[in-house]
Amino acid sequence: MSTPAKVVIVTGASQGIGAAIVLAFRKLGYAIVATSRSIKPSDDPDVLTVAGDIGCPATAQRVVSEGVARFGRIDTLVNNAGIYIGRPFTEHSTSGYNAVVNANVAGFFHITQLAIAQMQQQSSGHVVSVTASIADTAYSGVYSALAALTKGGINAATKSLAIEYARKGIRVNAVAPGIIRSPMHAAEAHAVLGDLNPLGHIGEMNDIAEAVLFLDAAPFITGEILHVDGGQSAGR
Known part of the structure; x- marks a missing residue:
């Protein structure tokens, strides 16, 4: 097995933006700990896959502990896992709400807590x-x-964690995508969705992967919410 430059955890890594992020880091020679519910084993010796529900504390524990056991350290955590349910607020079911909170909030909380604890041991x-x-x-x-x-809660937590761990060698940032050409959106809806931002078209998964790489390589940036949305957040 080769000696990787860095070790990166990517959640929600089996498809879409997560898979694009894995590929982008591998092109740089980084080792990957990739996790999702449906992820399959990899033939690449520098890609460790861990299947499971990232909202479950036991899954988060396995991802971090197996990653450290295999590669010796964790340099970067990419919290990509998440789901979106688009319906009027009063029509959300309790089960739908629980699913969103589990993936988006619990999935962030458990693994971020464990990854930062590991990063503190490394002071980076x-x-x-x-x-x-x-x-x-x-x-x-x-x-x-x-x-x-x-x-939105994760955006707020990003700023709080950036300040909390700034003097401990740990940076915390976020990438806020707009509408991206991914399995989340049907191909026939792309043109209509593209009209929602000033550039007039949707983004590509690689746009998000490149933004993640940019932040990872920018040692003087922390607490940043980088919008990659074709100008959507600036207004219409």
Whole structure:
């Protein structure tokens, strides 16, 4: 097995933006600890896959402990896992609410807590979370209350954690995507969705992966919410 430059955990890594982030880091020679409910084993010796529900504390524990056992350290955590349920606020079910909170909030909390504890032992590390531009820029007819509650909460926690751990060598940032061409959106809806931002088209998954790489390589940036949304957050 090769000696990797860095070790990166990526949640929600089996498809979409998460898979793009894994590929982007691997191109740089970094080792990956990739996790999702449905992730399959990898033939790449520098990619460790851990299947499970990231909202479950036991899954988070396995991801971090197996990553450290395999690669010796954790340099970066990418909190990408999350779900969006678009419906009017009064029509959300309790089960739907619980699913969103489990993936978006519990999935962030448990693994971030464990990863930062590991990073403290190393006196260095970086946490970057993939949130959502719609969490802080609402649009009429687009149902974003649960996104604001969960992903918006992670944006706020990002700033708090950045200050809490700034003197301990740990940076904390977030990337807030707009509408991205991914399995989350049907292809026939792309043109209509593209009209929701000033550039007039939706983004690509690699746009988010490159933003994550940028923040990871920027040692003087912490507490930043980087909007990658075609100008959506700036207004219309």
